[in-house]
Amino acid sequence: MMYNLLKGKRGIITGALDQNSIAWKVAEKAHEEGAEFVLTNAPIAMRMGEINALAEKTGSKIVPADATSVEDLTNLYIQSQEILGGKIDFVLHSIGMSVNIRKKIPYAESNYDYFMKGIDVSALSFHKMLAVAKKLDAISEGGSVVALTYMAAQRTYPFYTDMADIKAMLESIARSFGYHYGLEKKVRINTVSQSPTKTTAGSGVKGFGDFFDFANSVAPLGNADAESCADYCITLFSDLTRMVTMQNLFHDGGYSSTGVSDEVMKRLGIESES
């Protein structure tokens, strides 16, 4: 679908690791909708080199940046404005990593060095991206910033361990910064709470496959895939949502509002009495 929703807009897209990445789909859609943007990822993630194919496909440049480094992020905004020829209209934060999850450490036994690392990479990086942008006045008035999150910030999913707390912080930063940046520059900041999605980060979570099927059988529309998530992000970058800010927006096929579904009841062997 092409509506030119982002025609003339300049962006920064983080987190495209491979074709499964949500950010990869956002980049493809943003390109289709007429945006120009810079792709960025941690220098270490670039070694695999897959991002080059995306850059070629979308006619974009790559500026490596570790999202935990204020210095790297400063360089990212300066370079991006030079490359794109002006202030930035939209930013996607699509960065998440928990060492505790990777090492399959149960929540109550969380290693605190790993916990701090997870906070820095997955939540504080969002504050840093916003703080650097604000300091450099790098985002244009009415610009839109979106970060991806998960519903474990509101309800407990035991296997999501420390990322639950980290996502709660991420969502809080969107509200807090959304106030300050909104007041000053009308910059909008929202989080999109996405269904379980088959990506590198997603599949790292213990029992992901079974949980993916469970969520799919709860949500009346089924799980939202990466492509539909990208479509939703595009609407948030567009001017059509110019008054939406400081929100956590569920993009999950109705999962978050469903208590139980007939399908789950059936699977449990509980038949309807009527």
Ligand SMILES: NC(=O)c1ccc[n+]([C@@H]2O[C@H](COP(=O)([O-])OP(=O)(O)OC[C@H]3O[C@@H](n4cnc5c(N)ncnc54)[C@H](O)[C@@H]3O)[C@@H](O)[C@H]2O)c1
């Ligand atoms: N996959 C899911 O089930 C799911 C569900 C809801 C929300 N999300 C969120 O979506 C976002 C994107 O994840 P994804 O599922 O597309 O997986 P992904 O593994 O493709 O993307 C995660 C990205 O984070 C990047 N990253 C890690 N450390 C970094 C650092 N220090 N600096 C810069 N970049 C760094 C990785 O290189 C990678 O590109 C994450 O915030 C994730 O928590 C994912």
